Amino acid sequence: AQKVTQAQTEISVVEKEDVTLDCVYETRDTTYYLFWYKQPPSGELVFLIRRNSFDEQNEISGRYSWNFQKSTSSFNFTITASQVVDSAVYFCALSGLYNQGGKLIFGQGTELSVKP
Amino acid sequence: EAEVAQSPRYKITEKSQAVAFWCDPISGHATLYWYRQILGQGPELLVQFQDESVVDDSQLPKDRFSAERLKGVDSTLKIQPAELGDSAMYLCASSLAPRAGAYEQYFGPGTRLTVT
Numbered sequence: 001a002q003k004v005t006q007a008q009t010e011i012s013v014v015e016k017e018d019v020t021l022d023c024v025y026e027t028r029d030t031t032y033y034l035f036w037y038k039q040p041p042s043g044e045l046v047f048l049i050r051r052n053s054f055d056e057q058n059e060i061s062g063r064y065s066w067n068f069q070k071s072t073s074s075f076n077f078t079i080t081a082s083q084v085v086d087s088a089v090y091f092c093a094l095s096g097l098y099n100q101g102g103k104l105i106f107g108q109g110t111e112l113s114v115k116p
Numbered sequence: 117e118a119e120v121a122q123s124p125r126y127k128i129t130e131k132s133q134a135v136a137f138w139c140d141p142i143s144g145h146a147t148l149y150w151y152r153q154i155l156g157q158g159p160e161l162l163v164q165f166q167d168e169s170v171v172d173d174s175q176l177p178k179d180r181f182s183a184e185r186l187k188g189v190d191s192t193l194k195i196q197p198a199e200l201g202d203s204a205m206y207l208c209a210s211s212l213a214p215r216a217g218a219y220e221q222y223f224g225p226g227t228r229l230t231v232t
Contacts, residue, residue, distance in 0.1 A: 004158075042225065043228065044224065044225045045223035047221070047222065050220050091158050091159075102221070103161045104159070106159050108156075108157055108158055109157070109158050
C-alpha cells in the first residue's frame with residue numbers, strides 16, 4: 001500500500017521566518033516519484049517539484065529547498081525567508097512505478113499561514 | 117502558457133439532481149485525471165483516461181458517477197443523483213503520458229460543488 005503523511009495540519013509563521021513542511025511516505029515500490037504541490041485559496045494545484053527515488057540530492061530553487069532522505073522515507077520542504085504570498089495549503093504526493101496509471105497519492109496537506 | 121480548463125467553477129445543486137462538470141486538458145496531453153477533494157483533505161483519484169479509454173476507475177462510485185472522454189480530448193464527469201456527501205472540489209488534471217511520475221500532472225482550477 002502507498003501512503004503519504006503530513007503530520008502538520010497548520011503552521012503559522014511571521015514573514016521572513018524559515019519554515020519546514022514535513023512529509024513521510026510509505027511504498028513497496030523500489031522506483032517511485034515524490035511531488036510537492038501548492039494550493040492557494042483560488043483552489044488550483046500548482047506543481048512545485050518532482051523527485052525520483054534514485055535521486056537523493058537536495059534541491060534548491062530560489063527560496064524553496066527540498067530534503068529527500070530514503071533512509072527515513074521523508075521528503076521535507078523548506079521555505080526560507082517566508083513571504084505572505086507563500087500562504088497556501090501544501091501537498092506532498094507519491095506515485096509508484098508499479099502504479100502504472102501515474103495516479104498521485106496525496107497527503108492531507110499542511111496549511112501555511114504567513115503573517116506580515 | 118497552456119492551461120487545463122474546467123467549467124463551471126462553482127455549482128450549487130439540490131440533492132437528487134443531476135450535475136455535470138467539463139474539463140479541457142492541455143493540448144497534446146494524452147492522459148486525463150479526475151480527482152475529488154473533500155474539504156480539509158488531499159485529492160483522491162476518481163477516474164483516469166488514456167486517450168479515450170478508462171485506465172483506472174476503481175474509486176469511482178459507478179452507481180451515480182459516470183465519466184467520458186469520447187474523442188480523447190475533453191472530458192465530462194456526471195453525477196446523478198447528487199447526494200449531500202458529494203459536496204467537494206472536483207479537480208481535473210492532465211499529463212503527457214501515464215508512465216508513473218515521468219510527467220508532472222497539471223491541474224485545472226477545479227469545480228466547487230455544493231449539494232443542498
